[in-house]
Amino acid sequence: MRTAFVKTLCEVAQQDSRIWLLCGDLGYSVLEDFSTNFPERFVNVGVAEQNMTGLAAGLALSGKVVFIYSIVNFPVMRCFEQIRNDVCYHNLNVNIVTVGGGLTYGSLGYTHHGMEDLAVMRVLPNMTVIAPGDPVEARLATKAMIAHNSPCYLRLGKAGEPIVHEKEPVFQIGKAIELCSGEDLTLISTGGMLQLVMQASEKLSSQGYSVQVLSMPTVTPLDEQAILQAAAKTGKIISVEEHGIGGLGSGVAEVLALKEIPVKFRALRLQREAVKVAGSQTVLRSRLGLSLEGIVEVAISL
Structure with missing residues (x-):
């Protein structure tokens, strides 16, 4: 990046x-x-x-x-x-x-x-x-x-991150980008988790689930309309971010709570125990639940 x-x-x-x-x-x-x-x-x-x-x-x-x-x-x-x-x-x-x-x-x-x-x-x-x-x-x-x-x-991340978008999307500050449409579940990603979220979507699709994927490059201002539409469409939302409390997950939760939307929601993010660990990015992600298996497990639990 x-x-x-x-x-x-x-x-x-x-x-x-x-x-x-x-x-x-x-x-x-x-x-x-x-x-x-x-x-x-x-x-x-x-x-x-x-x-x-x-x-x-x-x-x-x-x-x-x-x-x-x-x-x-x-x-x-x-x-x-x-x-x-x-x-x-x-x-x-x-x-x-x-x-x-x-x-x-x-x-x-x-x-x-x-x-x-x-x-x-x-x-x-x-x-x-x-x-x-x-x-x-x-x-x-x-x-x-x-x-x-x-x-x-x-x-940004660092260098060597893969290109996820097959074609150039319309980019507008404050707007989400839909990569996949689905009916059963919405995955919302921000930052460098996008490739992993797409892989999770593909694995879930192979198991018969219909998954919507939203890239949320703008954390502030959040695309509230996209979040509310996802809640109405799928009824289940998982936010995924390589960040602790207060980021994308907190923002999505605020939108849903303030609008009093009945929806199943999970925020996958770094827990406080992350302050005690050191190692490669891949190893730490896996240890802290930000892995392909971790995302799929939470998705199926919903």
Whole structure:
């Protein structure tokens, strides 16, 4: 996903001189295309993420479209106050892009696990929160963010994620993307879980179940209409995310509760025990229930 993001950003920056990119002393082997082609619009701020956010706000106040890039927790948790007060309060065109969403950097332990970022960012005023499901969505999201003219948070995996969409979908901030239609159950995915959710859908279909799959790249604002239509159509919803409490599952639950919709709902997400583990992303996902077998088991139980 990060490759799709950088490639798209370079393409747009070629035509739009307002595009700037700031990084916190990382992104080597990733950001070189931008830094080489647009050196006057690229700044390595160093390991100073709070300062980076302030610089981004100043550039945005000067009419620039600014992108901040770092590993998931560093430009979010470390400088939450600057995002809240400098960026969101003034509703500035600053786009916070992070890599390592969920357990991408699983072997590095809790300091590098992205477990709370969606929850933290979705409560901020004026903030749009986007977690694309594959490189296609990442590319389309980058273009949409530039035109959005308001604070955005883009949560990416790392590199090598598979393309899930067979053809380019219509991408609109705040709208879900339907990959499969079904009558028995709805699976709603955000971020890098999309491939796994599609595999679960295929396995369930092979067992005779009719499964709807929705990719929800925009966590805030949520597509409430798509959630309510799914509830009415299938009566059973499972949200799947590589994130803890407060993310997609909490958002879907809020929609269903506030509308008093009678529906069977389960939220598959990282549990608190995830703070104690380290290992590869695949191993940790499986251990914490975010596996093909885990999704299918919960689906059949509904």
